[in-house]
Amino acid sequence: MESLWPQVEPLLAQVTKPARYIGGELGAQAAEHGRWAVSWLLVYPDTYEIGLPNQGLQILYEILNERDDAVAERSYAPWVDMEAAMRAAEVPLFSLENHLPARAFDILAFNLSAELVYTNVLNLIDLAAVPLHGSDRSADDPIVLAGGHCAFNPEPLSDFVDCFVLGDGEEVVSEINEVVAEHRSKGRHSTDHPAGLRSRDALLRALSRVPGVYVPACYEARYGPAPAESGSGESTTPPAPAGPGRLSATYPRFAETPARVEKRTIADLGQWPYPRRQLVPLIEVVHDRLNVELFRGCTRGCRFCQAGMITRPVRERPAEQVRTMVQAGLARTGYDDVALTSLSSADYSGIEETVTSIIDDPSCSGQVSVSLPSLRVDAFTVGTAAQIQRVRRTGLTFAPEGGTWRMRQVINKLIREEDLYAAVDAAFSQGWKRVKLYFLIGLPTETDEDTLGIVALAKQCVAIGRQYHKGVTVTASVGGFVPKVQTPFQWFGQNTIEELTRKIHLLRDAARPVRGLTIRWHDPRATAAEGIVSRGDRRMGAVIEQVWRNGGTFQEWSEHFDMRLWTDALAAHGMSLEGTVYRHRTEGEVLPWDHLSAGLHRDFLWQDWLDALANHGLEDCRWTPCYDCGACTGFGVEHVVASAVPPAGGSQGTGQDLSTGGQVPVRFLSTAPSGAVSATGPEEHAAVRVGEGRG
Amino acid sequence: MRIRFRFAKLGKIRFTSQRDVARMWERALRRAELPLAYTEGFSPRPQLSFGLALPTGCESLAEYVDVALDATRAAGIEAASLPALLTPLLPEGIDVEEAVPVEKGPGSLQQLVTSCSWTMRFTGVSKEELRHQVESLLSAPSVPIVRERKGRQVHDDLRPSVLVLAVSDDRAVVAGRRDDTGRSVGVVAELATQPRGVRPIELVRGLIAVSGGPAFRPLEGQAADGDRPVGIPVLDRACRTQQWIERDGIREEPLQPRGIPAETHRAVHALERAS
Numbered sequence: 018m019e020s021l022w023p024q025v026e027p028l029l030a031q032v033t034k035p036a037r038y039i040g041g042e043l044g045a046q047a048a049e050h051g052r053w054a055v056s057w058l059l060v061y062p063d064t065y066e067i068g069l070p071n072q073g074l075q076i077l078y079e080i081l082n083e084r085d086d087a088v089a090e091r092s093y094a095p096w097v098d099m100e101a102a103m104r105a106a107e108v109p110l111f112s113l114e115n116h117l118p119a120r121a122f123d124i125l126a127f128n129l130s131a132e133l134v135y136t137n138v139l140n141l142i143d144l145a146a147v148p149l150h151g152s153d154r155s156a157d158d159p160i161v162l163a164g165g166h167c168a169f170n171p172e173p174l175s176d177f178v179d180c181f182v183l184g185d186g187e188e189v190v191s192e193i194n195e196v197v198a199e200h201r202s203k204g205r206h207s208t209d210h211p212a213g214l215r216s217r218d219a220l221l222r223a224l225s226r227v228p229g230v231y232v233p234a235c236y237e238a239r240y241g242p243a244p245a246e247s248g249s250g251e252s253t254t255p256p257a258p259a260g261p262g263r264l265s266a267t268y269p270r271f272a273e274t275p276a277r278v279e280k281r282t283i284a285d286l287g288q289w290p291y292p293r294r295q296l297v298p299l300i301e302v303v304h305d306r307l308n309v310e311l312f313r314g315c316t317r318g319c320r321f322c323q324a325g326m327i328t329r330p331v332r333e334r335p336a337e338q339v340r341t342m343v344q345a346g347l348a349r350t351g352y353d354d355v356a357l358t359s360l361s362s363a364d365y366s367g368i369e370e371t372v373t374s375i376i377d378d379p380s381c382s383g384q385v386s387v388s389l390p391s392l393r394v395d396a397f398t399v400g401t402a403a404q405i406q407r408v409r410r411t412g413l414t415f416a417p418e419g420g421t422w423r424m425r426q427v428i429n430k431l432i433r434e435e436d437l438y439a440a441v442d443a444a445f446s447q448g449w450k451r452v453k454l455y456f457l458i459g460l461p462t463e464t465d466e467d468t469l470g471i472v473a474l475a476k477q478c479v480a481i482g483r484q485y486h487k488g489v490t491v492t493a494s495v496g497g498f499v500p501k502v503q504t505p506f507q508w509f510g511q512n513t514i515e516e517l518t519r520k521i522h523l524l525r526d527a528a529r530p531v532r533g534l535t536i537r538w539h540d541p542r543a544t545a546a547e548g549i550v551s552r553g554d555r556r557m558g559a560v561i562e563q564v565w566r567n568g569g570t571f572q573e574w575s576e577h578f579d580m581r582l583w584t585d586a587l588a589a590h591g592m593s594l595e596g597t598v599y600r601h602r603t604e605g606e607v608l609p610w611d612h613l614s615a616g617l618h619r620d621f622l623w624q625d626w627l628d629a630l631a632n633h634g635l636e637d638c639r640w641t642p643c644y645d646c647g648a649c650t651g652f653g654v655e656h657v658v659a660s661a662v663p664p665a666g667g668s669q670g671t672g673q674d675l676s677t678g679g680q681v682p683v684r685f686l687s688t689a690p691s692g693a694v695s696a697t698g699p700e701e702h703a704a705v706r707v708g709e710g711r712g
Numbered sequence: 713m714r715i716r717f718r719f720a721k722l723g724k725i726r727f728t729s730q731r732d733v734a735r736m737w738e739r740a741l742r743r744a745e746l747p748l749a750y751t752e753g754f755s756p757r758p759q760l761s762f763g764l765a766l767p768t769g770c771e772s773l774a775e776y777v778d779v780a781l782d783a784t785r786a787a788g789i790e791a792a793s794l795p796a797l798l799t800p801l802l803p804e805g806i807d808v809e810e811a812v813p814v815e816k817g818p819g820s821l822q823q824l825v826t827s828c829s830w831t832m833r834f835t836g837v838s839k840e841e842l843r844h845q846v847e848s849l850l851s852a853p854s855v856p857i858v859r860e861r862k863g864r865q866v867h868d869d870l871r872p873s874v875l876v877l878a879v880s881d882d883r884a885v886v887a888g889r890r891d892d893t894g895r896s897v898g899v900v901a902e903l904a905t906q907p908r909g910v911r912p913i914e915l916v917r918g919l920i921a922v923s924g925g926p927a928f929r930p931l932e933g934q935a936a937d938g939d940r941p942v943g944i945p946v947l948d949r950a951c952r953t954q955q956w957i958e959r960d961g962i963r964e965e966p967l968q969p970r971g972i973p974a975e976t977h978r979a980v981h982a983l984e985r986a987s
Contacts, residue, residue, distance in 0.1 A: 035727035035768070036729070299728050348743065
């Protein structure tokens with residue numbers, strides 16, 4: 018196989034950030050492709066800077082390259098200038114390590130972490146010179162694979178992707194590799210397959226028997242008759258494939274195909290200390306630091322949060338391993354910044370000891386900065402943050418998500434107002450001057466009172482900050498809610514673009530007189546486009562294809578996003594936002610992802626949806642009795658948590674009195690020195706009493 | 713304690729920016745566990761001072777960085793041992809050639825350097841055409857060019873900044889590699905850096921301007937030679953070979969080479985690793 022580098026090199030003089038395309042990172046493995054090794058091209062369908070830090074991709078890259086019978090390289094979406102140069106010079110998509118053509122690999126594996134990158138996936142398949150539709154591929158074409166959070170509703174991509182992988186990839190990549198290696202040992206064009214199957218079909222059938230692997234071609238989706246009020250059906254090109262009727266069933270086409278595909282779950286994170294050799298890029302990327310995963314899964318139970326639902330149960334990495342990974346990682350990479358990652362890092366058992374041991378490690382010479390993404394909202398967490406960010410102190414971010422206590426009960430983000438105000442007070446009193454708050458609008462049952470509660474909360478936060486500094490700023494960042502599959506909100510009809518816009522105006526007007534408060538919002542049209550694909554069925558593939566054919570790549574980049582492409586494509590296929598995005602689903606409706614499982618019982622999710630509508634919150638099951646969601650029992654695994662008691666000083670459903678969430682805030686009596694605050698949680702709360710009406 | 717390093721930047725790594733190279737050095741120095749001196753304040757950074765920025769895409773045999781070490785902990789560090797220590801910790805294509813303790817003198821490297829020598833390789837022109845253009849440029853009283861400064865277009869006279877410019881008689885040699893295809897023409901140049909540095913790409917604009925071509929022609933594409941009008945030089949490769957400090961009529965490099973004809977020796981060594 019010839020390297021494309023001689024063709025790639027002259028293009029680099031014409032493009033921005035040419036180092037995106039040269040490889041050569043510390044940790045990159047330019048292995049030779051042995052004759053029998055299965056070759057994987059791991060592709061992140063966004064720019065190099067966004068994709069390189071992706072830990073999932075890096076973990077699989079290492080696991081595969083450690084195998085004797087596999088070799089893995091990487092590729093990322095070329096930016097629009099490079100893509101144009103490549104197409105003009107007829108240079109196909111290539112790998113970064115050996116600059117080999119993508120088409121020469123056995124497997125193209127895509128990471129799906131967001132819906133709006135789907136058009137990029139199509140573009141990259143095309144740029145690789147691989148037939149766009151799985152049905153058009155031959156034995157000589159690579160298998161197109163995809164995994165990641167969005168794989169839990171794979172149907173919109175089922176025309177283009179041959180296999181999806183659900184859940185943790187650590188074990189299943191090896192099983193897939195073995196199936197492909199075995200198939201290859203017979204020869205790609207062998208006719209020695211059961212029932213006279215074409216070689217490629219035989220391989221896909223074999224892959225469909227690997228637990229956690231979903232092969233759409235092995236299933237058939239059936240649709241009911243078109244609803245009576247079928248909208249303005251001026252459908253022109255091409256004709257809608259199956260009419261606008263509702264999905265009635267998705268069933269396996271073959272006897273040996275499982276009726277239901279269950280996600281994969283690794284039982285013990287401690288057995289997978291990856292990445293061992295994190296990639297260190299030559300150019301600046303997002304999250305440009307050492308990343309060490311503290312635990313996987315989250316049982317806070319926030320109902321809007323797909324990640325928290327589909328990654329259960331909680332599996333902590335042993336503290337000793339965390340320390341070793343940090344120490345070895347810093348020494349190997351030369352980074353001076355480490356992030357301890359998870360969905361809620363302050364919930365890690367013994368987070369304080371872990372953080373302190375890193376900061377006080379003499380081999381790190383006191384110059385290491387630790388960051389905890391996704392801070393929990395309480396003063397305790399801020400204390401830890403103050404301790405770890407003593408090197409570089411910028412802004413702090415909290416995510417209350419809902420503006421009123423009622424709203425937060427609905428979404429089960431059980432942060433009491435007093436927790437938020439204590440956290441903000443602690444932040445400002447310890448020297449931070451900028452606080453950022455994340456909120457969602459368009460949540461189920463949301464009223465204007467809930468929406469305006471966002472401004473009320475933020476305003477109060479500004480007032481708290483003013484006690485300490487003159488120029489404090491609070492930024493409320495407002496995103497539109499998109500219901501996600503395998504969550505209790507999967508039945509909810511998303512707010513319309515107009516409704517979200519009205520709420521944004523409401524917020525903007527209410528915030529205008531408040532000095533120090535800035536409201537930022539996400540484009541409601543992009544929220545709607547995300548909704549189109551997030552719960553779409555197979556027929557949405559034609560819509561995605563049309564958006565791509567009309568030039569709609571990099572749709573998650575605001576300068577390239579174009580809503581007209583999406584609405585035009587929907588209309589061309591006899592669909593509408595009303596029928597796909599805005600519509601509430603009923604309990605009995607067949608959902609396009611019903612034959613796939615993240616371990617959660619459907620009746621648990623439905624009950625949780627009813628609880629949400631009744632403003633009823635659920636506490637974290639790590640420290641309370643089991644709700645039987647199905648995630649542990651279904652896989653014979655359980656929570657792996659070092660501590661049986663909730664983290665000290667925590668909130669959000671760790672034994673607090675939840676009947677008082679909306680009450681008047683409490684305050685710290687005095688500005689505690691940072692040493693005292695970071696000590697222990699309970700004492701800290703003892704030093705709190707009802708405030709004196711400041712602010 | 714301050715140590716001045718000379719290093720080469722060759723091969724694929726030339727597509728990284730000056731800022732990227734600074735970050736590579738920070739990480740390599742930490743990996744080497746050298747006792748770096750840090751800046752004061754909220755965001756302490758290691759004290760590194762680079763010479764004149766090398767344009768992204770250009771190679772170099774003569775890059776310099778001054779690194780401040782913590783005086784109390786740096787005692788006993790042998791500067792001469794550092795190139796062998798650091799080169800394996802830097803990405804492929806960055807080769808540390810020399811390390812010498814220096815006094816903290818007046819002005820930074822960037823302020824002291826007065827000119828740089830370059831070797832370049834052009835396509836799109838014959839040797840005769842290029843020789844003619846070079847002569848026209850050197851005999852012109854002024855060479856107006858347009859260049860980008862912070863996103864704005866500025867008119868400037870290139871001529872005073874061109875100190876040396878000549879077409880090579882031999883086959884084009886850039887960074888020690890000879891182009892035997894016969895398709896390219898080699899040029900050696902010395903370009904002034906004060907009051908402003910001249911980039912190789914700006915020299916190309918000057919050559920186009922004096923040859924009667926368009927005054928400003930963005931050098932997009934390197935399409936097949938047949939596709940472009942004859943006589944428009946296209947910069948294929950450029951390599952900085954020396955940086956010069958001229959003081960009181962004496963010209964020297966930021967680190968004196970150790971009695972060896974520097975360029976060829978360095979090039980061969982560095983190229984063994986660069987792709």
